[in-house]
Amino acid sequence: MTTALGSAAEILRAAKIVEGVVGNAWATDADGRFIYVTPDALTFLNLTLDDLNTPPEEGSLGWKRVIHPEDYEAAAATWRHSLRSGEPYNVEHRMLLANGAYGWGRSTGQPLHDGLGRILGWYGTVIDAGVSTSADNRPSSQTTDAPVHDAASNTPPLNLVHPHDRPAAEQAMARAFWHGIPQIVSYRRRQADGSYRWAELRAEPGYAVSVDVDPMVSKPGERWATSDTLGETVEAVRGARAVEGLFGAAFAFDPSGTFTYATPIAQTSIALTLEDLNEPLSVNSFLDGGDLGWKRSVHPDDYEDVAAALRRCLRTGEQFHHEWRVLRTSGQWVWHRFAVRPTHDTQGRITGWYGVGIDIDVYKKTEAALRERERELSQLIDMVPSHLWRLSPDGEPTFFNKRMADFLGMDAADMASPGMSRLDRLIATVHPDDAAEFGNALNRSLASGERFAMRYRLRRADGVYHWMSSRAEPLRNEEDRIVQWYGLCHDIDDQVHAEDALRESERSLRQLIETLPALIYCAAPDGKPIYRSQQLREFLGFNLEDKDEGARSRLVGTLDAIIHPDDLAVVKERYGHSLESGEPYALQHRLRRSDGEYRWVETRTAAMRNAEGAIVQWNGVCFDIEDQVRAQEELRLSQESLARASQAASLAELSASIAHEVNQPLAAVVANSHACQRWLNADPPNLERAQKTVERITRDANSAADVVNRIRALFRQSAEARTGASITGVVAEAREVLTEEALRRGARMDVAVESGLPTVRLDRVQIQQVLVNLIRNGLDAMNSLAGPRIVSIRARRSEEMVRIEIADRGRGVEFPERIFEPFFTTKGDGMGMGLAICRSIVESHGGRLWAEKNEPQGAKFIFTLPIEPDATP
Template sequence: MTTASNSPGENDSEAKRALQIIESMPGHAWSADATGRFTYVSPNTLAFLGNAREDLNIPDGEDEFGWRRVVHPDDYDRVAARWRHCLETGDHYDTEHRLRRADGVYRWFRNAGRPSRDSQGRITQWYGTTMDIDDQKRAEAALRDREREFSQLVDMVPSHLWRLTPDGEPTFFNKRMVDFLGLDVADTDRPGMSRLDAIIETIHPDDAAKFRDALNRCLVTGESFAMRYRLRRADGVHRWMSSRAEPLRDEDGRIVQWYGLCQDIDDQVHAEEDLQKSERRYRDLFHYMPIGLTQVDASKLVPLFKELRARGVTDLQTYIDEHPEFLPRALEALEVEEVNRHTIKMFGARNAEEMRGPITRYWQPGISTIRRSIEARYRGEEVFQEETKVARIDGGVIDVLFTTARPGAVADKSLVGFIDITERKKAEEALRDREREFSQLVEMLPSLIWRLSPEGEPTFLSKRLRNFLGTAIADAEKPGMGRLAAIIEGAVHPDDADSLKEALNHSFVTGDRFSKKYRLRRSDGVYRWMEGSAEPLRDESGRIVQWYGLSRDIDDQVHAEEALSRLRQMQSDFAHMNRVSTMGELAASLSHEITQPIASARNNARAAQNFLDIQPPDLGEVREALACVVGDSDRAGAIIDRIRKQMKKAPPRKECFDLNAAIDEMIALARSVTIEKAVSVQTRFANGLGVVEGDRVQLQQVILNLILNAVEAIKAVEMGPRELLISTQQDGTEVVVAVRDTGPGIDPKQLERVFEAFYTTKPSGTGMGLSICRSIIDAHGGRLWAEPNEPRGAIFQFTLPGAEARS
């Protein structure tokens, strides 16, 4: 553009200089007329587009300005509309769009144009520039991408990020913090309250004041902020947070922002609390456990192990055998760090400090155990246990159960446990002594001892039993047959085997006690009678765990009992013979006793006949006479019944009876003899005498024998009283019967001999009567003896246990 005063030559020169300046600029220049048609386009623009200026001014039906082939399709409508608007209004033209380069690549440009007006204000020309901003656009896009990525990163960080102004007002919360609190920064704007105060309301009441004080101090001093506190979640639950904040400063050191981070440590805090509780429990267990516990530092041992492994050592036991110098090094590498109270007491130490240090100070007696525990550690075993000996501080040695445990084979700590088993060891030694004594006692017992499993299989046979059976039977095993069945088949008498098995099986099934007599074959082939018994041993739940049995040799006893049975039969026969003999002696007197009531009955019968012959018959007298006949017959029958009982041979029979009544019957049976011999018989029976239990006939035989012996003795006395006193009395649980006579008596030296068999003082006696009487009384559990009577005569007494005493 030139002024009017310039000459044409000067104007052209100015125009050329201006054009040179425009075309040397790094941008693109253009001009257009008032209708928007280009009047000038800089050469570099045409070169970029690959078009001539005229090509840019060729409109068509769909291309109003002729730009469509160079402007990006996505930008064309917007750019054309803006250009049209500027042409109509004269507004400044300013837009960004993409132009296609000659090689077909689109690049971003900023297009700016200003109108030139004449003196009347009409637009005469448009002048503009087009600047390549593609690199800027790409940089801005990259920046936006980075900002978006950063924003996503901030929201994805598993922590709460926040920003404060220099005076502490929140200006930013990341999404995670917004979600946690249930509110954003804008939600903290409340009337009469700062944003910071609104946030402090979400902190636990017990932590809020501390938080405010700590943050205010940091805002004043500029120091870093760090604190743990509980923050309320949107659902009302408080969770522990670890919060830190740092100030951002400008070049002058002034704080322009505070950037903070809150990390949720609630799980960590509770885990720490649990860990602390666990540590406290461990400490309590460690110190108060009723066993010795020691914590050993093995950190110096670990390098020694690594050195050996690096050298290819796999078997530490062999290595120590070949290199014994290694063991002292390994022992010195183990040091006691901590001991509990029980260990201090067990080792007799004053305090824990006295126990700390190398283990060799007081583990010397059990050094071989320590060696084996080190070898086990090298093999990777985490637990080692062994009984050993250790030394107390005072030098004494105690037995302990030594146990080491560690979390890993190369862990640098070990927990060592000591259980004092000194008393147990003494008890075990005493038990072994008792077992040895018991074993000797078992072998010395004159019985055969055995033990069976719950199912009945032998688990132990005493030496005496094995010797009795012989090895072939004791160790007998037959296919398809248990050992017990094999022993029964080989050693038990065939007649007893089935019943023995049946009895044993019954006990195995029911758990009842076993008891059985059977014959067992000795190793020499002789069968001997055994009395076997067994009891089950049960556990706490009542289950049978063992059967303990004993077989007692009763062969001699069985044969003795057989002989005794034969002897008793002989005694019974002798007693019967004695009774028969006695009845024979009484025959004459008894015949008088029987004929008297018979004669009386005959007379009474005749009298009854006479009373019947009277007219009219005297029936009352007849009735009375017949009653007398019946009485006389009964009296004769009773005498005959007594004789029959005494004469009858029957097996002994026990019954309870009235002894006084039984004695009365024998006095009545001997009445004719006592009357004939002019002997006065008196009785002195105890009132309420208890009943006795025994064989009535045998005991009456004793009484009758004593009565007849007394009458025989009194017969020899010509002068003085001829008296016989029979008495009974209760003496505790026993009944005492005494027969006292006034005969010549018995020489005191002969008082015991009169009871001997075949000893008699009678010219016609057998000497068996008193011997049989004593045998009968002995068999009834009583005692028969003789002693002098005062002033003369003899007393024969015997005792019998009362029926209540026998029960």
């Protein structure tokens, strides 16, 4: 018989054992009334024992206060079910913690029976499920969606499992229970006829798994057993069994480290019996540094630490907590966490140890994986070539990645500074010119939840500002409240500078184009105008789009508007040809200025091609050459008139000059003659003075003769200027000089030059003068002629000479020889030098010049020029 007090003590002891291993435990009486809860747990939940037993309202349970409302009904139902049925209690739920937040937890409970199978009370524990498992691994939906008692009914009763497979099945269920990960294991299931069939067990988390396996049920011959003598470790074994009820793998050993109990599963899973565990592997006892058989189950890398720690605990009586890899029967190393506590007798002497080993492989692996993932993630975050930052909903920086921290020279934590919010501190790192806008934009985003995006200059640790492109987006929770802001900040300094440089170069290029004193334009490959420089726009007085009208294309519209009508056809034809062929285009034409005046321009256009050689654009330049054209025209005209004037004037001027030269000595001669005469006539005659004057007369007369000689010499001297030339060209030139004059005088020139005339060595200018002079004489001779005024010019070969005849139809020559004498003239205004000079020129060329009577009327002047000896064909 057990008294109520005794039963309470029994339950309490079980709870304490659990508490010793797990950290918290609870105990209730058979009716579910709490008699013990680990004080720390109460503090943690901000509850007293009475609170747990005092229903907040009729019909509810005391712990409703700390269970999430959504989870309470299921948990309460499960609990009531367990109280009624005596089935173990196991439910996952959210618990209200002292800090006001809910945390996931798993409560498990186990009844304690007396010898008659009556329930003395319940003991159990709460495991914080949310702590060491990630959200992904936490089985939330199954537990809430599928009530535990329902799920439990699907669990195959262990008596249906072949005894050999039970440990595996049990373990799978325990693992599922602990890790929240479904476990799958194959086992032989007993059929109704008593035979076994292979089946698969899926152990879902949340199943209540009873590990209360009676060792006596196990089959003789199985390689696991309980020590024959428990000795002083009875208490420890009992502890082990209590824990085993909850965790499935427990053991006990005596103060020397010799195992006296091990949960069957423990033995089978590592394939070591108690004997095997305790088998001495060396002479020394364990405490003295010797090794026991269980060493085989410990990973070699872990063993020394484990053994040393255990020996220390055995000596000191400290609780033992350790994690190591256990060699599973399957040959796998599996991480386990071991917790071992001593039991004491009344004198406080250690009587034995009991403990539990929990498979934490998944944790370990998960943890490692998580750690690896976190490492990778943090590496990723730090390695991303960008600044990453996180702000609280209030804008307080809570995280900078390494790059950003390095850049700023401070971490998010360093942002805290007295008298300044972290946000202000963050704003202070922005360039003063950008800070206000940055602050405004950020605050606006923080207030509105809108995405933040901005470019600004951020101060680097060394004080240099860098251009940044920054963006931030809020992360919202299920209630759509902003939890935090994630930001990315990209250093675009080089880009900005490059952009600036590019923009600057673009600007200066554009300015260059705009200011170049030329009209510049660009056109699409089809010729459509797409750009005009400032100067061209001003010149034309309209913009690109202004000619986009009607059915005509912009190109046609523009051309029609700006090209002189006389030039339009050729411009269109040539431009069209260029567009088609890709050949450059260059043309001079008249372009309409905005004031309506057409100006001569020279337009040059060439294609700009891409890497593939396809035309991407036409670029053109257009120079206003109006002034140039006009100047050229004027120059040409003045040159022509000058040529005519010089041809006309040279002989006249020469004549005047000669006249002066001759007149001077003549005047002196005359004066001296008169003086001489007077001296001779004087009374008495002054012979001396007369003599003197006569000398002067002789001298001055000679001087006059010299003038004439010098004129002849003048023409002889230019012999060096002579070159071999075709008389045909010289005749043509002379004719050209006089064309206009002949036209004016109503006369025409009839030129007939024999083909294939040999070249003549001549001074081109002089012979041209001879020709012009003779032709003009001919024209002069026909001034008063009524009939057709024709000067015929003939050139032909005559023996070793080229013979040129200039014939007119005038009155003819009265004195064919005298006309060649200097100062002889038949003209009213003539000086009488022209023919003299002409003859002088021709003779200096080795030819002859004479006059004949022309038939039927007029005069004919003939001159010959010797053929160049080596030029004879």
